[in-house]
Amino acid sequence: MPTPSLTALPIRRLTLRDLTACADLSEDRGWPREEHKWGFLLTAGKGFGIDDPEGGLVAACVVTEYGAWGRPDLGAIGMVLVAERHARRGVGRRLMRHVVSSMGTTPLTLHATPYGRPLYEELGFKVTGRAEMLTGRFTPGGRDEGVATRAATAEDLPAILRLDEEVFGTDRTSLITRLPAFADQLRVAEEDGRLIGYTAAWPNMDTHVVGPLIARDTETAKALVASLAAHTDRPLRTDIDVRHEELLTWAKERGLASVAVNSVMTCGITELPGDWTRRFAPLTVAAG
Secondary structure, eight states: OOOOOGGGSOEEEEOGGGHHHHHHHHHHTTOOOOHHHHHHHHHHSEEEEEEOTTSSEEEEEEEEEEEETTEEEEEEEEEEEEOGGGTTSSHHHHHHHHHHHHTTTOOEEEEEOTTTHHHHHHTTOEEEEEEEEEEEOOOOOSSTTOSOEEEOOGGGHHHHHHHHHHHHSSOOHHHHTTHHHHOSEEEEEEETTEEEEEEEEEEETTEEEEEEEEESSHHHHHHHHHHHHTTOSSOEEEEEETTOHHHHHHHHHTTOEEEEEEEEEEESSSSOSSOGGGEEEOSOGGGO
16 A cells, blocks of 8 residues: 555544654654653643654654633643654654644743754744753752752642742643642742742653752852752753843753754744743743
8 A cells, every 4th residue: 555645644633542653753752762751741741742653653742731611821842853854854844833723822832943943933933032951960069058948748749839839920720730749859948937939850861951940049059959969979951041041051050051042932922921920930931
């Protein structure tokens, strides 16, 4: 039988049963397999993919919705991948058009590499910010522990959810409640018994990714990152909003190096909701 054309292949919803195929697709494009992250995103969000008649996936992506159930305020698109053998044949464009259409009037956001940005601009996304990816072994020093931090407990979850919604600008309960199982560390910062920040470190290949990182101010953000670093022997990786220049400078002084600067893009809104001054890093760029 003749092989169907790429334009005839159906786009379907992905599930956890597709975890290995998604990881294979990542590896095909030279990315780490990231099974842990794929599993998290496929559970917390909606996966979309195109099956290859010869096996595996032609393309895939994930959408994470935030806000009221069935009436999201914001959708984050991530993990947009096309198999190398099918690249530059319009598959990514077709998949993205499908996803954008399926979200209706819901505002959208994504993090774009320089390579992917032209496609997203064609689809109506505009650059509204930038995030700098840093990675490296953290070297402690100075007054990094000037703010009190501790490991989070189950009793902290309601306060974490309240602070997160206030800072992020919409409800992320479906994502944040999965953090205790997803992350190796979940820590909070307090002042006079009041939560003023929280962060997590979750495993990704040989690193610990720092995110989300939400804090009252830069000193609180520093203390949270330093507290995570003190409890891991892995290199750290994080994506910091470039407007937080002081935190970026400090992180580089502590041993983290810049890997890339990617564009934060939105469609349907001119800027992301919430308070960027307290939002230092995302849980993962794939989830906004």
